[in-house]
Amino acid sequence: MPYLEEEYDVVVVGAGHAGCEAALASARLGLNTIIFTVSMDSVAMMPCNPNVGGSSKGHLVRELDALGGEMGKNIDKTYIQSKMLNSSKGPAVHSLRAQADKKNYSAAMKETLENTDNLTLRQAEVSELILGEDGRSVVGVKTFSGAIYHAKAVILATGTYLKARCIYGDVVNHTGPNGLMAANHLSQSMSDVGIEIRRFKTGTPARLDKRSIDFTQMEEQKGDEHVVPFSFTNTEDDIKRDQISCWLCYTNEETHEIIRNNISRSPLFSGVIEGTGPRYCPSIEDKVMKFPDKNRHQIFIEPEGENTNEMYMGGMSSSLPEDVQYAMIRSMKGLEHAKIVRNAYAIEYDCINAINLKPTLEFKDVAGLYGAGQINGSSGYEEAAVQGLMAGINAALKILGRNPLVLDRSQAYIGVLIDDLVTKETREPYRMMTSRAEYRLLLRQDNADLRLTDIGHDIGLIDDERYKKFCHKRELINSEIDRLDSTMVGANKSIQKFLTSMGSTTLKTAASLSELIRRPELSYEAIAPIDPERNELPEDVIDQINISIKYKGYIDRQKEQVNQFKKLENRRIPEDIDYNDVTNLRKEARQKLMLIKPENIGQASRISGVSPADVTVLLIYLKSRK
């Protein structure tokens, strides 16, 4: 018997990385929020790799933190190893990655949720969406047990649970990740209200027993000595701890031979798996078959936590049968006696086509309904978390009658991610990469706070105290750069002597301190002896000064490109446009435009199948309509 249990402002379905951020954002903005999970023990669970961040994903987490999200703070509490990847490369591609203690990560996030005002946690399977009488807006959900929860907004963050199937060899388990219960009913209800359902696939490697591994045969991978926190609210001293190592080992020709001999037993080859898998995270059998010239592949053995013997095998995801998994793992040096704790498996799940979403992540055809995370066709904890945050913020803003928050491609990786999802039809789980960001020199992980804290404060997720600190930092950076730009040093003896001593060429005429800092062999720190007037500054401020001055030429060029980009982005397309009236569009362009309903000319120009000439036609139409 259905019965009305309670009324909420916001319902969040799923308590993974997207759901947690969505629920926290909504509750923190003062809305009465409830979050559902099929298991209270799987809140913020990491069913695959035991780390947060990495190339471009680290950027996402820093941005999320600047906007007032939780993931950065949570990983700072529970990390066991931290590394800045690409530190020898340009600042745009420095990427922070931390190994997590999975259990602690999950527990810490759950604790945060439990202690957040306005937030209710509930273990239940949401099985139905309830639409209003107009059939075009959501008014609540129903659980499998028959309870009805009315809400002004519903955020779907179902991850990989919808009609999930876990597969290895010919074994098929109808469960979600880690053997958890799948959510088998909601897809049908979504389909009933007209939402297009797709099927994606991803996979995870085996976990091994630490005691069965011979680490003397492997290369140790230590964390960085100097740890950079994910959250801008933390300093190194706040989070410093003893770090735990990862280990590097390799597959070999024998491993590959085993895979080739058994490839016919892979469910991918036999057709058991129907979903589309990601190319960027191929299974080991994919790698071996696709790149026959490579005689070995790197495998990283990573601890799943501080107090467990389970070790994750990064780079070894597979859906081959159990006996083959044993054989290939044991063919590797150091793993001759390895014991498997959990098998590798592929997982298939239902998701939506994100082109049916607005850039706010609200469904175009169902008002008040939002999608966030893997259900939107993305992949990765970080990608999920930022979508959760944005969906939570936008659901709240809408209920509060405020303007929505949409970040564009020049503001944040979050903007790139969501724009790609809602504009381009992704045919595989979407993963962030720095190369997807056109303006990556501006979208650095080190300046995420400078880019987004204003917005986070404005939204209401950054408190005044933090904001004040941030403004002070910004002021220090700007005034010091101004001073360096305007402080001139002459070509006098002591300066020339200093420059020679630094291996730098001498001056012909006077130069500003900034010009000297710009020289590859010099830096802000290096010119201290000829800059007696400077005050002592914090390290993160000095970093910003160095980067802003040293890369000024490149940064200015990107800023100019952003100006061009903004002009098109600011030309809005009215929601009531009928593309049938735009007589000169080519057919393919018309179909795509009708399908995707871009919000502005910039977005329209990024749709594949819409040519520059189509965009011109559209512009002329819009102009003549006025």
Add this chain to the structure above:
Amino acid sequence: MFLTDTICAIATGMGNAGIGIIRISGSEAINIASKVFKPANDKKVVKTMKSYTAAFGGVYDGDNMIDEGILLLMKGPHTYTCEDVCELQCHGGVHVLKEVLEAVIKAGARIAEPGEFTKRAFLNGRIDMSQAESVMDIINAKNDFAVKSSLVQLKGELKDRITEMRDTILYNTAFIESALDDPEHYSLEGYPQKLRVIVDNMVDNVDKLLATYDNGRVLKEGIKTVIAGKPNAGKSSLLNLLLGEDRAIVTEIEGTTRDTLEEVVNINGIILNIVDTAGIRSTDDVVEKIGVDKALKNVDNADLILYVVDGSKQLDDNDSQIISHIKGRNVITVINKSDLDVVVDKLLISEELPGDIIEISAKYGDGKEELYNILNDKFFSGQLQYNDELYITNSRHKDELIKTRESLSKVIESIDMGMEEDFFSIDLLDAYEHLGMILGETMRDDLADKIFEEFCMGK
């Protein structure tokens, strides 16, 4: 990017007029003008010139003076496009104008699309809808046309070379990006030096391509088409038929067209640059002989030959001479005077010239549609294409090639300065985009696809 950048074009006709005007429009117009124009009066500075004032001075490509002329500066919104507009009035020679245009492009403008000044005028609210509709037609025709023809428009060596360069750029960028994305799997150790060699090589290639365009021909847009035939076969009548007006002098007297006539016609969007030639025959008349020699030379340089045969007469020695001259070329044989009894031996012609043969009556217009259809088929099947060395196409290509070279130079600069590898990607991708513009291809998701295709990503 379209619409937001600064555009330029030769605003006057392409003949050898006494004066030629280069128009620049957009937010950077004044800045660009200040880079290429130095007022003769030292005290005058382009950037501080008042709106609707002019200055006399030199037009420069870098330090090199190309021409003397007048700069007319007009500030938006009180201009045709409502944007800042600068006009450079130069000497009218094609070669000089071309150099000035290139200097303007180098300074940051790009070649305007057909109708683009008017388009901007409309979008900025300067002109009304009725005026804009004609612009719409142009853009629309272009759209249709560009899509259908983009695959066949550019063929042969130029396309191959550009495609090859793009592949090289994409592969190397994908490599860099894979290493950045997955630093634990791919190392960039020693890579910058390797890339330096590759990019140097590409710059050489671009320079070579650019050099092939500096040939100073009299240039017009279109497919170079020559109407050839013996005297009084009806060549000028055919031209008039295509033009729809009496442009060439048509008389019953053989040898009326003593010189060559050039016209541009647009047939269903295909632009033909048609040369009507003197009738080809052995002659002792000195003046006529010059015409005949010129005609043969034109035939040699043509992309397409419309060979006009007098259908009412048998083939004669003059025809044989012409046939042997044009054998193996891209020929449409037009048998004229179908209104009279056709007695010419078509079989014989088709043995020698196995291409398209049609009968027409230039006088009454019969067979015109059929000729158009043949032209259409030939174009869209790729048998017929714009000569890459013709002016407008050339200039657009050149524009992009110059920008490609600039981007590649920046890559070299970054390598030499010891910049980190991720900086190379930015300019490599710019070069990739500029080359793509020549082929009519954009970036979209090429890079991500290439990364996944070529490099084994971990996790």
